[in-house]
Amino acid sequence: MAATAVLAVLAALTVLLAGCGRPGTPPPKGPQPSALPSYRVESGDAVTGSPTLDAARSRGHLVVGVKEDQPYLGQKNPATGEYSGFDIEIAKMLAADLGFGPDRIEFRTIASANRETALQNGQVDYYVGTYTINDNRKKLVGFAGPYFLAGQSLLVRKNDDRIHGPEDLDGKKVCSAAGSTPYQRIQKQYPQARLIGYDTYSACVDNLITGQVDAVTTDNTILMGYAAKVPEELKVVGPPFSQEPYGIGTPKDDTVLRGALNDALARHEENGDWQQAYDATLGLSGVPAPAPPPIDRY
Numbered sequence: 228m229a230a231t232a233v234l235a236v237l238a239a240l241t242v243l244l245a246g247c248g249r250p251g252t253p254p255p256k257g258p259q260p261s262a263l264p265s266y267r268v269e270s271g272d273a274v275t276g277s278p279t280l281d282a283a284r285s286r287g288h289l290v291v292g293v294k295e296d297q298p299y300l301g302q303k304n305p306a307t308g309e310y311s312g313f314d315i316e317i318a319k320m321l322a323a324d325l326g327f328g329p330d331r332i333e334f335r336t337i338a339s340a341n342r343e344t345a346l347q348n349g350q351v352d353y354y355v356g357t358y359t360i361n362d363n364r365k366k367l368v369g370f371a372g373p374y375f376l377a378g379q380s381l382l383v384r385k386n387d388d389r390i391h392g393p394e395d396l397d398g399k400k401v402c403s404a405a406g407s408t409p410y411q412r413i414q415k416q417y418p419q420a421r422l423i424g425y426d427t428y429s430a431c432v433d434n435l436i437t438g439q440v441d442a443v444t445t446d447n448t449i450l451m452g453y454a455a456k457v458p459e460e461l462k463v464v465g466p467p468f469s470q471e472p473y474g475i476g477t478p479k480d481d482t483v484l485r486g487a488l489n490d491a492l493a494r495h496e497e498n499g500d501w502q503q504a505y506d507a508t509l510g511l512s513g514v515p516a517p518a519p520p521p522i523d524r525y
Contacts, residue, residue: 262507264500266319271326277483279352280325289327291318292337292351292476298452299508301356303336310334313448314473316504317374317492318355321475324491343367346476353488354476357448360523369481370474371488374501376520378467379409380447382454384435385462390442392465396420399441402431409445412469428453436460446471451512463514472520489522 274280283289293310295303301314315334322332337345342358345351346368357377360370381401383390390399397419403410405424413422423440425431431443432453443450447467454461475492477485495501496519505516 259507263316264320264503266323266495266500268323268328269326271324274325274483274487277481277487279478279481279484280487282349283327283352288331288333289322289325290333290335290351291322292342292345292354292356293318293334294356295336297357297449299455299511300448300452311508313375313505313508314355314357316508317475320495320500320504321353321488321491324494325487342476346478349478353484357446357473358476359471360474367479369477369479369485370523371477371485372474372492372522373472373520374475374492375448375473376517377446377448377471377473379412379444379469380450380467381464382432382435382443382450382461383441383464384438385458385460387441390464393417393468396442400439401442401444402434402440403444404428404431407445413444432461447514448509451509451514454513455509455511458511458513463512486524489524493522
């Protein structure tokens with residue numbers, strides 16, 4: 228793909244990531260609907276004793292918190308308002324087991340800083356959006372899963388064979404979001420890298436395409452989304468060098484809902500839906516699906 232064409236794709240992506248799509252913006256490239264699995268909608272009647280599900284049944288639909296600015300994970304089409312990506316598919320397959328088809332799901336964009344509040348106040352029934360499980364968050368909300376084990380990784384140009392992991396970054400220009408955890412990890416653990424910070428990852432990727440930096444670093448899932456946008460130009464290299472278990476956020480005290488989500492996740496991992504959803508979304512980056520991590524039924 229010509230550099231000008233690649234930059235045009237990234238320019239549209241930058242608008243999306245800023246969350247301010249304008250009229251006339253071309254819809255972003257996304258997963259092909261024909262490749263996505265369909266999920267059998269169960270009755271859901273066997274799940275009783277969940278105040279969250281009782282409220283959802285009364286209103287007639289689920290409200291699921293998601294991201295809208297992460298390619299092939301949780302991405303909102305500014306032209307149609309539709310959401311797509313791996314996290315969206317996880318949300319759909321779990322909803323189906325609870326008795327809610329796709330026409331009975333309302334996706335609601337919730338910023339990272341507001342996730343706990345949204346779950347505590349009942350703004351969403353559960354949350355699926357690169358939500359790392361950790362002990363501090365468990366004090367405030369519950370978690371089903373994890374459904375994916377992410378980690379910090381590296382994005383490089385497709386024809387660059389010099390970088391295979393963080394040990395190859397000495398003297399290389401490495402870009403990340405200024406002040407972010409990935410930025411700080413490179414700064415502390417790999418001080419010989421020539422670290423560059425921008426406000427957005429899209430700016431980093433733009434500079435990677437044009438050869439102004441040698442690598443971009445953040446969670447591998449986010450990097451895989453960028454690679455899937457322009458697979459002729461970009462690739463994710465090396466194994467992750469941190470651990471970020473992504474979970475489904477729930478109201479803290481609704482153990483019935485958490486258990487039902489864990490059961491649903493296990494079924495869809497076993498029947499192949501998880502794999503098919505990955506292949507149709509994040510798998511477009513060229514990175515094979517890892518094995519799903521063990522579910523933590525705490």
